[in-house]
Amino acid sequence: MLGYYISLALRSLRRTPVLSALMVAAIAVGVGAAMTTLTLNYMMSRNALEHKDDVLYALQLDNWDPHEADDNPSAMPWQVTYKDAISLLRSDIPTHQVAMHRWGGPISLDPSQNSGGEMRPFTAEARVTSRDFFALFDIPFLYGGSWQGDADTSPVQQIVLSESTNNKLFNGENSVGRTVNFSGTPFTVVGVIEHWQPSPKVHDLNNGSFNKSAEIFLPFGLHRSFEIYPWGNTNGWKPEDINSYEDQLGSEYVWIQYWVQLDSDEQRERYREYLTGFIREQKAQGRFPRPLKFGLSKPSEWLQLNEVVDGDDRMLNWLSLAFLLVCLVNAVALLLAKFLRKAAEAGVRRALGASRKAVFSQHLVESGCIGLAGGLIGILLTLAGLALVRQLQMGYLDTVASMDWLMMLSAIGLAILSSLLAGLYPAWRISRTNPSIYLKTQ
Amino acid sequence: MLKMHNVRKSYRTDTIETHALRDFSLEVNEGEFVSVTGPSGSGKTTFLNIAGLLETPTGGQYLLDGQDVSDLNDRDRSRLRNEKIGFIFQGFNLIPDLDLFDNIDVPLRYRGFNAKERKKRIEKVLEQVGLSARARHLPAQLSGGQQQRVAIARALAGEPRFLLADEPTGNLDSLMARQVMELLEFINEWGTTIVMVTHDPDLARRAHRNIQIVDGQVADLRLQSALGEAVTA
Numbered sequence: 001m002l003g004y005y006i007s008l009a010l011r012s013l014r015r016t017p018v019l020s021a022l023m024v025a026a027i028a029v030g031v032g033a034a035m036t037t038l039t040l041n042y043m044m045s046r047n048a049l050e051h052k053d054d055v056l057y058a059l060q061l062d063n064w065d066p067h068e069a070d071d072n073p074s075a076m077p078w079q080v081t082y083k084d085a086i087s088l089l090r091s092d093i094p095t096h097q098v099a100m101h102r103w104g105g106p107i108s109l110d111p112s113q114n115s116g117g118e119m120r121p122f123t124a125e126a127r128v129t130s131r132d133f134f135a136l137f138d139i140p141f142l143y144g145g146s147w148q149g150d151a152d153t154s155p156v157q158q159i160v161l162s163e164s165t166n167n168k169l170f171n172g173e174n175s176v177g178r179t180v181n182f183s184g185t186p187f188t189v190v191g192v193i194e195h196w197q198p199s200p201k202v203h204d205l206n207n208g209s210f211n212k213s214a215e216i217f218l219p220f221g222l223h224r225s226f227e228i229y230p231w232g233n234t235n236g237w238k239p240e241d242i243n244s245y246e247d248q249l250g251s252e253y254v255w256i257q258y259w260v261q262l263d264s265d266e267q268r269e270r271y272r273e274y275l276t277g278f279i280r281e282q283k284a285q286g287r288f289p290r291p292l293k294f295g296l297s298k299p300s301e302w303l304q305l306n307e308v309v310d311g312d313d314r315m316l317n318w319l320s321l322a323f324l325l326v327c328l329v330n331a332v333a334l335l336l337a338k339f340l341r342k343a344a345e346a347g348v349r350r351a352l353g354a355s356r357k358a359v360f361s362q363h364l365v366e367s368g369c370i371g372l373a374g375g376l377i378g379i380l381l382t383l384a385g386l387a388l389v390r391q392l393q394m395g396y397l398d399t400v401a402s403m404d405w406l407m408m409l410s411a412i413g414l415a416i417l418s419s420l421l422a423g424l425y426p427a428w429r430i431s432r433t434n435p436s437i438y439l440k441t442q
Numbered sequence: 443m444l445k446m447h448n449v450r451k452s453y454r455t456d457t458i459e460t461h462a463l464r465d466f467s468l469e470v471n472e473g474e475f476v477s478v479t480g481p482s483g484s485g486k487t488t489f490l491n492i493a494g495l496l497e498t499p500t501g502g503q504y505l506l507d508g509q510d511v512s513d514l515n516d517r518d519r520s521r522l523r524n525e526k527i528g529f530i531f532q533g534f535n536l537i538p539d540l541d542l543f544d545n546i547d548v549p550l551r552y553r554g555f556n557a558k559e560r561k562k563r564i565e566k567v568l569e570q571v572g573l574s575a576r577a578r579h580l581p582a583q584l585s586g587g588q589q590q591r592v593a594i595a596r597a598l599a600g601e602p603r604f605l606l607a608d609e610p611t612g613n614l615d616s617l618m619a620r621q622v623m624e625l626l627e628f629i630n631e632w633g634t635t636i637v638m639v640t641h642d643p644d645l646a647r648r649a650h651r652n653i654q655i656v657d658g659q660v661a662d663l664r665l666q667s668a669l670g671e672a673v674t675a
Contacts, residue, residue, distance in 0.1 A: 001551070004551055011539060011540075015539055344535075345537050347535075348535045348536075348537060348548075349548060349552075350496065350520070351494065351496060351523070351529045351535070352523075352524065352529070352548050352549040352552065352596070353520055353521070353523050353524020353525075353549050353552035353553065353600070354520060354524075354552050355516055355517045355520035355521075355552075356516050356520075357516075357517065358520070358552060434496075434497070435496050436487070436491040436496045436497055439496070439529075439531055439533075439535055439608075
């Protein structure tokens with residue numbers, strides 16, 4: 001009977017096009033508004049490192065003001081000092097470990113390969129990182145691989161390009177072994193990674209949770225030779241005289257993000273002991289004035305600690321659902337009007353053998369069809385809403401203001417569910433009407 | 443076929459209780475053609491609605507084809523209505539945006555017949571009422587008499603044993619009324635029991651038997667067949 005009910009529903013919708021359009025519009029607008037905010041929240045709440053959630057840890061060390069903990073939910077600085085990062089990199093306990101920060105600069109083709117000058121230099125978002133970055137975050141390579149091991153501690157002018165950068169500079173060709181010019185210095189391309197855009201950017205929530213990922217990757221050992229100052233937050237808790245780059249590297253300023261991969265309980269336990277011993281050593285040297293404390297947060301915990309989705313976002317969710325509810329109340333009224341106009345037909349059907357349940361089902365299917373149409377239009381409205389968000393946020397939410405298939409299916413599901421809920425009462429009302437009244441008066 | 447014993451039906455509002463049927467008793471035998479007459483408001487339509495399982499009696503007993511249907515639930519009543527009862531209404535009650543084929547299809551859908559069986563039955567009844575060529579016409583494209591013939595076809599499609607007609611010729615001119623009446627008589631001859639409510643004494647007399655309802659009760663019962671013979675003579 002479902003097919004029969006659907007054909008009746010379509011016929012009924014065609015019979016009252018204006019009323020039907022109003023109902024579809026009510027559902028579509030409600031679903032569009034709700035799905036725009038739900039999609040943003042869903043995309044913002046995702047854990048791009050979920051597949052490694054049990055083995056990856058963001059590291060925090062509580063080397064901060066003895067009188068006042070750092071002002072964030074973890075009560076520890078988000079980043080570590082350069083000198084601590086260098087010390088920690090010497091540990092052989094983690095399977096992989098990464099010290100890194102954001103940087104950037106102009107990049108262009110090597111002049112020998114750009115004789116016509118057709119490729120103009122452009123500013124590239126860079127990540128200065130130790131070599132394990134690609135292995136730790138499971139980033140696949142299109143060509144080549146990471147730089148050599150000693151590049152973490154000595155200045156090696158090697159570079160890994162993102163796929164989009166490689167497309168820009170080399171038209172997507174295998175550029176391994178070719179030379180690019182970064183900040184006026186030649187770098188040899190050793191690898192090209194596949195498109196990698198985790199969203200939220202779990203590995204670096206300090207610099208815009210939803211910003212685009214780095215376009216080039218440079219070895220951690222370049223700091224001294226390039227006197228690299230990070231493009232990102234540098235925080236400190238006490239006044240320090242910084243007169244040279246060495247002062248910067250030796251300061252208590254925190255500006256390095258640190259991640260480790262610990263695959264087993266035994267490894268985790270050993271690393272905790274190692275960190276405890278490390279902090280005790282530092283305390284013995286007069287550092288780490290606060291009580292001994294460090295943090296190892298899984299990606300999912302890291303996202304929560306950093307409040308990637310905050311209370312306002314959740315409130316917006318509820319508001320959008322409340323708006324959907326208002327639209328549904330309107331849809332209920334319209335459905336009731338539409339169905340009661342068909343009470344005489346329902347009476348005839350009852351006389352011809354339709355049970356109340358059959359009449360109820362028929363009208364509920366009609367509500368579902370309205371919901372399906374509303375859902376499809378709702379998806380278009382959601383896409384328009386997300387496009388508006390992208391435009392208003394000027395790129396900040398580009399990576400999350402988009403719909404995946406799951407959210408599209410959810411939109412249709414939400415629309416059908418909403419319309420079925422809206423249709424329950426009108427369908428019940430018409431199934432309860434006394435057919436004999438309409439049979440005599442029709 | 444139909445047996446009502448002391449059936450009562452009352453409607454209650456906040457301030458008043460109306461007794462539509464009071465201790466209403468009637469028996470209609472298989473194959474009979476019974477006409478029901480009576481003044482407006484006497485309870486004819488209420489009787490027809492209860493007989494057609496569209497309403498439940500307030501009290502008393504109703505046996506349809508030997509089965510007590512007084513207290514059946516909605517699903518069973520709907521199934522019985524679909525299988526055993528056909529309705530013909532004064533206002534035809536065709537669904538305006540369904541063509542003739544689809545109108546006749548309605549009760550067959552609820553019966554659960556497959557598409558082939560439904561098509562066979564629809565074509566058969568359309569032929570019986572002489573409207574095969576109009577199968578894809580909408581009701582509005584037909585005359586009143588033709589619409590009533592479609593309604594009769596729809597009532598017959600499920601091959602009911604019991605046909606309830608409420609003023610089936612009330613909206614028709616005399617020529618069309620006669621044609622519809624002849625069709626009903628033909629259907630009755632083939633074994634279908636018919637109960638027809640009418641205001642027209644000529645039509646009432648053409649039934650085997652006429653009962654009068656006054657103030658919710660059967661007022662007069664007489665053998666119409668005997669009268670019919672006398673009138674004919």
